[in-house]
Amino acid sequence: MNAADASREQALRTAVVRTARALAERGLNRGAAGNVSARWRDGFLITPSGIPYDALQPEQIVHVNMQGAWQGAWKPSSEWRMHRDIYANRPEAGAVIHTHSDYATALACRGEPLPAFHYMVAIAGGEFVDCAPYATFGTEALSRNMLKGLGDRKATLLAHHGLICYGRDLAEAFLIAEEIEGLARQYLIARAAGPVKPLPPDEMARVLEKFRTYGQQPKGRKHASRPETSDDDV
Ligand SMILES: [Zn+2]
Secondary structure, three states: OOHHHHHHHHHHHHHHHHHHHHHHHOOOOOOOOOEEEEEEOOEEEEOEOOOOHHHOOHHHOEEEEOOOOEOOOOOEOOOHHHHHHHHHHOOOOOEEEEEOOHHHHHHHHOOOOEOOOOHHHHHHOOOOEOEEOOOOOOOHHHHHHHHHHHOOOOEEEEOOOEEEEEEOOHHHHHHHHHHHHHHHHHHHHHHHOOOOOOOOHHHHHHHHHHHHHOOOOOOOOOOOOOOOOOHHHO
16 A cells, blocks of 8 residues: 555544544444444445444554455454445445434334435435334344345434444435434424324425535536525525
């Protein structure tokens, strides 16, 4: 590895640690629960097994290749297989986050998907966020179920377990994990007050189309010279 690659790897290790700590700070994970990874070279860099996020150091982040092999003193998270399978099956995935955040997990423990009760559910790239059937943590069966739960979306609940999602980078994966936790909270609050009617499929199709282009500035211009849309509060 040349010096430029070594420094890029170091920066990515630091970013994985920062993201793992941010999950703990925002209450999305506790202790050593959940895990974070970023795609790197012929595999990915992932948080190690069993080390609390506040004690985590960049050198403890583990490089795992696409065959599942790793080197060094630290074992990768027991959920490395789910991360590997997302990178193997979703070429656009640059980072993966898995949480046991309270409200997403509460919904997952009921085995229920997150429906289109609010338009922001489209942040995961579909009309709803599915809930994958339960399988023991760390197993191939869980990973298979997870891929089915993802479908063509960027997130899925995992029954009796939690949430997993991916993004093009750590920032996008974090945004999705945090948003889905907030949506699961709002959904459970709304439902506690009575039945919740989902948005119709044609409206969700419209929202998904807007999300596809949201935030994209015209090519060659960092700042548009006129307000293009009123979407800034999405
Ligand atoms: Zn887990």
